[in-house]
Amino acid sequence: MTNTGIRTIANVTRIALIxxxxxxxxxxxxxxxxxxxxxxxxxxxxxxxxxxxxxxxxPTESGLSHYRDGYPGFGAPLTAANVQMNDEEAAGLQQKLTALSNRRKAGTITEAEYQRRVAEYRKLAADHGPETLSEITK
Structure with a gap:
C-alpha cells in the first residue's frame, strides 16, 4: 500500500473516532x-x-432551616419579611400624585397648599419606617 492510501485510512479512522x-x-x-x-x-x-x-x-415558625444543634442554616432560600405593595395600591398612589401635579400645573391649587402636601408626603415617608419598626418590636 502506498503512503497516500495509509494516510487516507488514518484520516477516515480519525474522523470516525471523533x-x-x-x-x-x-x-x-x-x-x-x-x-x-x-x-x-x-x-x-x-x-x-x-x-x-x-x-x-x-416566633412560632421560622423561614430559616435549622441544624440539629439549633443554629440557623442559611442554605435554604430566604422569604419576604413583609407584605409588598400590590399593583392596585401603586396605581392608586401614582394617580394621587399625578392629580396633585396636574392641579399645580393648572393653577387650581395654590403653591402653599402644594408645598404643604409635599411636606406631608415627605414626613410620611420619613416616619413610616421607624413607626412600623416600633410596632414590630413592641
Missing amino acids: GAAAAMALAGCMRTPEEKAEIAARRAAPTAVVMNATKGEA
Whole structure:
C-alpha cells in the first residue's frame, strides 16, 4: 500500500473516532422530560411566606432551616419579611400624585397648599419606617 492510501485510512479512522466521541458526549447531555421538569422546579423562585408580627413573643415558625444543634442554616432560600405593595395600591398612589401635579400645573391649587402636601408626603415617608419598626418590636 502506498503512503497516500495509509494516510487516507488514518484520516477516515480519525474522523470516525471523533464522530463517535462527539455522539457519546452528546448522548450524555440528553435529559428526559421528567429530569428537565425536576431541574426547572429546583431553579424556580421560592414562594414568599409572610409571617405575622409576634409583638415581642418568640416566633412560632421560622423561614430559616435549622441544624440539629439549633443554629440557623442559611442554605435554604430566604422569604419576604413583609407584605409588598400590590399593583392596585401603586396605581392608586401614582394617580394621587399625578392629580396633585396636574392641579399645580393648572393653577387650581395654590403653591402653599402644594408645598404643604409635599411636606406631608415627605414626613410620611420619613416616619413610616421607624413607626412600623416600633410596632414590630413592641
